[in-house]
Amino acid sequence: xxxxxxxxxxxxxxxxxxxxxxxxxxxxDHQTSKINCQLFEATLAIIIxxxxxAPEQLLxxxxxxxxxxxxRSDLEKAIQPQIQQVIEEVxxxxxxxxxxxxxxxxxxxxxxxxxxxxxxxxxAKREKPS
Numbered sequence: 803x804x805x806x807x808x809x810x811x812x813x814x815x816x817x818x819x820x821x822x823x824x825x826x827x828x829x830x831d832h833q834t835s836k837i838n839c840q841l842f843e844a845t846l847a848i849i850i851x852x853x854x855x856a857p858e859q860l861l862x863x864x865x866x867x868x869x870x871x872x873x874r875s876d877l878e879k880a881i882q883p884q885i886q887q888v889i890e891e892v893x894x895x896x897x898x899x900x901x902x903x904x905x906x907x908x909x910x911x912x913x914x915x916x917x918x919x920x921x922x923x924x925x926a927k928r929e930k931p932s
Contacts, residue, residue, distance in 0.1 A: 808924035814892060815839040821888045822848065829881055830855055846889060846915040853904060853911035862906055874904050878911070885913065893921040 809817070819837040826832050835852040854862075854874070861870035886897045899916040 808922055810925070811841050811923050814921060814923060815841055818846070818848070818889065818892050821892060822850070822885060825881065825884055825888060826850070826853070829884065830877065832856070841893075841921065844895075844917040844920050846893070846913075846917065848911075848913040848915070850911040850913070852909050854906060854909045858906065867906065870906055874906065878902050878904065886915070889915050889917075893917065895919055895921045 816839075818839040822839070823834055823837050826834050832853075832855045834850050837851070838849045840847045855877070858870045858873055858877075861867070861873065882900060882902060886900055889897055896918040897915045898918050900913070902911065902913045904911040
C-alpha cells in the first residue's frame with residue numbers, strides 16, 4: 803500500500819523553490835527570475851537565476867567588482883542560516899553541510915546542501931524509485 807500522505811520529489815522541490823524565492827523577496831527585497839531545486843537522495847542542488855541584487859549590480863557597473871563580491875559574500879553568509887532552516891523545515895531532514903557561491907557576471911547563485919539522510923517521499927507514478 804502506498805503512503806499518499808508523503809509528498810513526491812517534485813512537490814518538495816517546488817515547495818523549496820517557492821519558499822527560497824519568498825525568502826529572497828522578504829529578506830533582500832529582491833525578485834529572482836527562477837529557482838531550480840533538484841533533490842539527489844541526500845543531496846540538494848539549488849540554482850538561483852538573477853540572484854544579484856540591484857546594489858551589487860550598481861557596484862559592478864561602476865567598476866567596484868571587489869566591493870560587489872564582498873557584499874555578495876556577506877549577503878550569502880547572512881541568508882545561509884535562513885535557507886538551511888527552510889530546507890530542514892520542508893524536507894524534515896537536517897542539513898549537515900552547505901556550500902554556496904555566486905557569479906556576478908552571470909547573476910547565478912549555486913548552492914549544495916548535504917543532508918543527514920534521504921528525505922521521506924512518495925514516488926510519483928512516472929518516477930522510478932532510487
